[in-house]
Amino acid sequence: MTRRRRRLVLIAVCGSVLAVALGLVLSAMRDTIVFFRSPTDVANHVVAPGTRFRLGGLVEAGSLQKGADNRVDFAVTDTGSTVKVRYQGLLPDLFREGQGVVTEGVLEPGGVFRADTVLAKHDETYMPREVADALKAQGRWQEGAGKDAGGPRPATLGPRSER
Incomplete structure (x- = not known):
């Protein structure tokens, strides 16, 4: 060779x-x-039951129901569609109705999303990019708008300090 x-x-x-x-x-x-899906994707049957994914949107006002043993039921909406979510555990301190949320879990055959993780936004200016994109597609997102203008504002970073 x-x-x-x-x-x-x-x-x-x-x-x-x-x-x-x-x-x-x-x-x-x-x-x-794990892929991100909006409530409209779930309503359009893009996601099959039993599939693990992240569901994001706004917590629908008036949908929060707390039960025994830390069981929480609420609805996530992107203003086009709504998905009922069931979660067993403690919610983040910043979780509340009308705020952005990302949940991770499995869609049950009945159409209820069984979440095992709930993530809430960390301050008044933060919105997860996937949620913001879904809200922009629905026409709900207002670029540069604050809480008083009726919509969430994108995250902004302050100027970097010179060292």
């Missing part, structure tokens, strides 16, 4: 090992990827 042929065989073997490793990594990540 010549030197050139040995190099080609070595390159081919390394390429094959790299391709197999990449395939294994991608197949392992497929089970951990």
